[in-house]
Amino acid sequence: xxxxxxxxxxxxxxxxxxxxxxxxxxxxxxxxxxxxxxxxxxxxxxxxxxxxxxxxxxxxxxxxxxxxxxxxxxxxxxxxxxxxxxxxxxxxxxxxxxxxxxxxxxxxxxxxxxxxx
Amino acid sequence: xxxxxxxxxxxxxxxxxxxxxxxxxxxxxxxxxxxxxxxxxxxxxxxxxxxxxxxxxxxxxxxxxxxxxxxxxxxxxxxxxxxxxxxxxxxxxxxxxxxxxxxxxxxxxxxx
Numbered sequence: 001x002x003x004x005x006x007x008x009x010x011x012x013x014x015x016x017x018x019x020x021x022x023x024x025x026x027x028x029x030x031x032x033x034x035x036x037x038x039x040x041x042x043x044x045x046x047x048x049x050x051x052x053x054x055x056x057x058x059x060x061x062x063x064x065x066x067x068x069x070x071x072x073x074x075x076x077x078x079x080x081x082x083x084x085x086x087x088x089x090x091x092x093x094x095x096x097x098x099x100x101x102x103x104x105x106x107x108x109x110x111x112x113x114x115x116x117x
Numbered sequence: 118x119x120x121x122x123x124x125x126x127x128x129x130x131x132x133x134x135x136x137x138x139x140x141x142x143x144x145x146x147x148x149x150x151x152x153x154x155x156x157x158x159x160x161x162x163x164x165x166x167x168x169x170x171x172x173x174x175x176x177x178x179x180x181x182x183x184x185x186x187x188x189x190x191x192x193x194x195x196x197x198x199x200x201x202x203x204x205x206x207x208x209x210x211x212x213x214x215x216x217x218x219x220x221x222x223x224x225x226x227x228x229x
Contacts, residue, residue, distance in 0.1 A: 042205065042222055043219040106160075106162070109159060
């Protein structure tokens with residue numbers, strides 16, 4: 001029962017460095033998402049994907065790129081990290097809109113804490 | 118501008134008390150409202166509400182939606198220390214199934 005798994009769980013970067021966060025889900029979900037969580041601001045959507053090979057921008061996409069080469073994986077990349085990207089990042093997945101299992105519930109990973117110095 | 122506002126931002130109660138959390142929203146093409154509980158790590162799903170006036174209940178937790186006045190409440194009765202968490206409200210719009218727009222959350226602390 002792995003569900004949604006994120007790696008790494010913690011990372012410290014220097015300004016300008018690049019990194020990739022990996023999200024893997026084993027529930028055969030069509031939809032996957034990347035959110036960031038900052039104090040007092042709730043969760044904000046960065047990018048999302050409605051299927052293998054597709055991605056779309058969310059509310060706060062600047063400075064991030066994503067890829068969904070395989071259905072079970074969703075990668076979040078930071079090309080040149082900035083201190084403003086210090087945050088906790090959550091990956092989530094869900095069934096698609098028209099699937100029998102779809103009820104709107106998102107399944108979240110445990111989060112990845114990123115600090116940019 | 119779309120927004121989801123939760124109140125209060127935080128509260129402290131004693132075990133056994135009843136807690137009422139509020140979530141108001143102003144979004145275009147509202148589809149559903151969801152409640153999540155977040156302890157130390159990942160948010161976990163509590164309820165999804167789409168219809169006005171129909172209460173959803175799970176143990177000591179219950180929630181109801183008012184689509185006319187654009188708000189939802191989450192009630193926790195006979196609180197326990199294990200109810201201490203941040204409670205998140207989120208709304209979905211139109212066909213954007215998983216594009217949840219979250220409120221800032223309400224932090225609940227239940228003291229023994």
